[in-house]
Amino acid sequence: MTLLENHMPFFIVQQLFEMAFGMHRQDMPELLELVCKFFKGVLSMEKLPESAKKSEVKNFVHVIRLSFLPSVRKALDPNLKEMKFPSSATELVAVGVKLRRSDSNCLLDIEFKNGVLEIPVLALYDRTKSLIRNVIAFEQCYPLDDSYLIDYMAFMEYLVDTPVDAKLLIDEGIIDNWLSNKESAVQLIKSFGMEAILPENYYFNNLSHKLINHCQRPYNKWKATFKREYCSSPWVVIPVIATVVLLLLTVAQTMCSVLSLKTLLFKW
Incomplete structure (x- = not known):
């Protein structure tokens, strides 16, 4: 049923549907709704969006495609003329x-x-x-x-x-x-x-x-290189933290020595 070559035009299916059920159609769902229920296991969405329902359906494969349409269609940026693709x-x-x-x-x-x-x-x-x-x-x-x-x-x-x-x-x-x-x-x-x-x-x-x-x-x-090289495991993180703490203590000790020297010189 999902093979493109097996499908007759949807308008013919619609006419057969109307001929088969005639006056009883008012108590039945629309054909498109029945088709969606039939293909529920393969459709991307449980039901077609309203915009898709207004489309002129060609065949059953078209119905399946309509279920893949984005919920909100995004406009392309006209300034991005070069086609790009994502990295892996x-x-x-x-x-x-x-x-x-x-x-x-x-x-x-x-x-x-x-x-x-x-x-x-x-x-x-x-x-x-x-x-x-x-x-x-x-x-x-x-x-x-x-x-x-x-x-x-x-x-x-x-x-x-x-x-x-x-x-x-x-x-x-x-x-x-x-x-x-x-x-x-x-x-x-x-x-x-x-x-x-x-x-x-x-x-x-x-x-x-x-x-x-x-x-x-x-x-x-x-940032990514730092995380990968220095934050990948606790055994890598601990030495990094220890190095940073030691560096801060060294800076603090140096500043204290400079301040002490300034105080001593001021007294003289």
Whole structure:
């Protein structure tokens, strides 16, 4: 049912629905609502947003795609003409970016604020490959103004570059991995990115620029290096604290000696 090639146009299904139930339709939910209930296990959201309900539905794959639409569509910054992509999760964490699971049930609601990258849960099952591939094919075949899922998978492809990256996201609850291992998760995510052609209005371009700018600030690099080198374990922290205390005591002793010398000279 989720294969693009198996679907007849939605308006034909709508007409068959009206012919089948006729006068009894007033006591029944709308066809789109019934379709959403049928695909409840694969939809990104439990119900379609109001803006999606007003769309001209093409077929069942289109219904699934509508469930992925962002709750609030963000405008692209016209000044950011160069397309950018995020560093891997490992590289982001290395410069102090915190990864956190978002409470949003919309995959596209990715936020970066105050050094924290919040990402909604991505569940990976055996059926995920077929589902996402067909939605990507739909976005490439139809003349749409946006390609949200293509953009999302491209963003995730850069974020999850190795099994180590996958482990970071799995540990944070961002990836709910039901595949055989972390390597399978990486291969699945990267396979979508290789198949898709990105448009010029890449949805996560603003976010990618923010991440890159954060990582390139010298202060953030220094702070992350300090935490990694000197605060990684108690056995490293204790000598650092002892050194700082000793340095402060030395400075205090020096100041006391200088003050004592000044007092002595003043008496003379």
